[in-house]
Amino acid sequence: MRGFSLLSALAFLLSTLPALAEDILLSGPPIWESAPLIELAETQPVEGVRFIFQPWANPEQLRKMVMEPTPLLAVAPSPTAAIFSASGIDLDVVSATVTEGSVSLVGRGESISRLSDLKGRSLALPFKGYLPDLMMRRIAEPGTGTWQPNYTGSLVAGMQLLLAGKVDTAMLAEPMATLALDRDKALSRRADLCRLWRDATALADCPPAGVVIANPQFGKRPEIREAYRAAFARIAGDPGSAAALLAQYFPDMAAASEGFTRIKAIDLPMPERAAVLREFYAAILEIEPAAIGGRLPNPDFFGE
Numbered sequence: 001m002r003g004f005s006l007l008s009a010l011a012f013l014l015s016t017l018p019a020l021a022e023d024i025l026l027s028g029p030p031i032w033e034s035a036p037l038i039e040l041a042e043t044q045p046v047e048g049v050r051f052i053f054q055p056w057a058n059p060e061q062l063r064k065m066v067m068e069p070t071p072l073l074a075v076a077p078s079p080t081a082a083i084f085s086a087s088g089i090d091l092d093v094v095s096a097t098v099t100e101g102s103v104s105l106v107g108r109g110e111s112i113s114r115l116s117d118l119k120g121r122s123l124a125l126p127f128k129g130y131l132p133d134l135m136m137r138r139i140a141e142p143g144t145g146t147w148q149p150n151y152t153g154s155l156v157a158g159m160q161l162l163l164a165g166k167v168d169t170a171m172l173a174e175p176m177a178t179l180a181l182d183r184d185k186a187l188s189r190r191a192d193l194c195r196l197w198r199d200a201t202a203l204a205d206c207p208p209a210g211v212v213i214a215n216p217q218f219g220k221r222p223e224i225r226e227a228y229r230a231a232f233a234r235i236a237g238d239p240g241s242a243a244a245l246l247a248q249y250f251p252d253m254a255a256a257s258e259g260f261t262r263i264k265a266i267d268l269p270m271p272e273r274a275a276v277l278r279e280f281y282a283a284i285l286e287i288e289p290a291a292i293g294g295r296l297p298n299p300d301f302f303g304e
Contacts, residue, residue, distance in 0.1 A: 021050040024224065027065055028075035029056060030250035032174070032260055033097045033210040035242035037075060038249065039231040046227050055249050066091055071218040073228070077131055079291050081211050082281060085301050086293025090216050092303055093270050094225060095232075096208035096277045100264040103132070103193040104177045106162065107169030112191045114199065115139060116146040124150045124158035124170035129291070131209055132171050135193065137287050139200040162187065175243075175259030182258075201283050205276045208268055229267060236265040274302035 026041055028034030034055075040046075041053040056062040059080050065072055066089055073094065076084075084091060105112070105123070112118065115136070125133050128151045140146055150167055152158050158170035159180045169190060172180060181187050194206035212228070214221075235242050240261040246253035268276050281292050289295070 021048055023050050023052055023070065024218070025065065025070045025072045026051055026053045026074065027056045027062065027072065028053075030246060030253055031075070031210065032099055032102065032239070032242050032246075032263060032265065033075045033212075035235050035245045036228060036231040037073065037212075038245040039235060040227060042245065042248075043231070045230070046223055049224065053249065063089065066213070066215045068215075069217055072213075072215045073218060073224070074213055075210055076213050078207075078209055078211050078277065078280065079131060079134070079284065081213050082292035082297050082301075084213075085297050086295065091213045091301075092216075092218075093277070093301060094212045094214050094228070094303075095270055096268040096273065097210045097212070097232075098206045098208050098266040098268065098276075099210075100194050100206050100266070101174075101192065101262045103171060103173045104189045105169050105191040105193065105196075106172045106177050106180050106187055107167075107190050108186055108188075109168065109190060111188070114146075114196070118147045118169065120146065120148060121168050122148045122150040124152055124161055124167045126152055126155050126158060126171075129288070134284055134288055134291055135197060135207060135209075136171065138283050139196045174263060175253075175256035178259035178262070179255070203279055203283065205279070206266075208277050208280050211277070225269070229269065232265070232267045236267070239263040239265055271303040274304060277302065 026037040028037055038053050041051040044051060056065060056074065062074060062076060062080070063084060065074060066084065078096065081091065081093060123136070125136065127133065133149065136149070152161060156176060159172055159176045161167045162170045162180055163184055171193070177189065197203070197207055240257040242260050243253055243257035246256065278296065281296055284291055285296060
């Protein structure tokens with residue numbers, strides 16, 4: 001009888017203890033799109049879930065995270081997600097992100113409405129074959145020498161070359177575009193990438209360059225998707241606030257607040273807005289099929 005009482009007391013004590021939280025790994029690089037995930041890790045808005053943010057430094061590290069048994073929600077470049085899927089890695093796209101105003105052609109000279117206005121001069125780009133290069137190749141008029149790419153091999157080298165007067169124009173993402181303009185008043189925003197893209201492709205939407213992906217262990221999790229959308233909406237309402245969040249994991253981003261204020265961020269939840277992402281992939285497929293794995297992703301990639 002006494003043993004039964006002890007067991008009853010133990011059962012009561014266990015029932016009063018808080019349930020162990022499920023760990024959800026969040027990951028992203030030092031870009032605006034990672035801020036809503038960091039917001040989840042800061043606010044912990046879902047009961048029974050503990051969000052842990054861990055940056056990824058390169059696509060290979062991200063690939064390993066996707067394939068690990070821990071539930072994962074991560075920001076990825078749109079082409080990288082498509083390549084992962086084409087190579088047989090099981091993942092779902094939870095949402096895509098458009099960040100209007102985040103990328104500009106900065107340089108010396110008048111504003112341009114098309115790349116032919118560069119009159120064959122060089123344009124500094126970070127890497128050959130990566131997303132900025134792919135978008136510029138899609139924007140360029142076929143068969144004309146309207147511009148010459150100058151691949152710098154670095155995300156910041158374009159700004160440095162521009163400030164040193166060694167290139168006339170550079171494609172710069174925020175906050176580097178704003179930093180360059182602050183340091184050299186002779187520079188100006190010669191063009192907005194979103195406007196050039198719309199004019200060249202006749203697509204209504206700006207490029208959804210980043211996506212939020214989930215591995216199979218994450219599952220559908222509507223409560224987490226809703227928490228993500230709420231976090232996104234809060235930061236989109238004050239885009240400069242993303243800098244402070246990012247700076248907790250990427251200290252150099254502390255100076256990004258001013259540049260981020262010009263961003264108009266739009267969340268594209270899947271599968272409701274799958275058409276926008278699919279059209280973007282189709283535009284890239286036209287000029288570099290290998291950049292998205294050689295084909296358009298299957299419908300299940302978009303949650304359809």
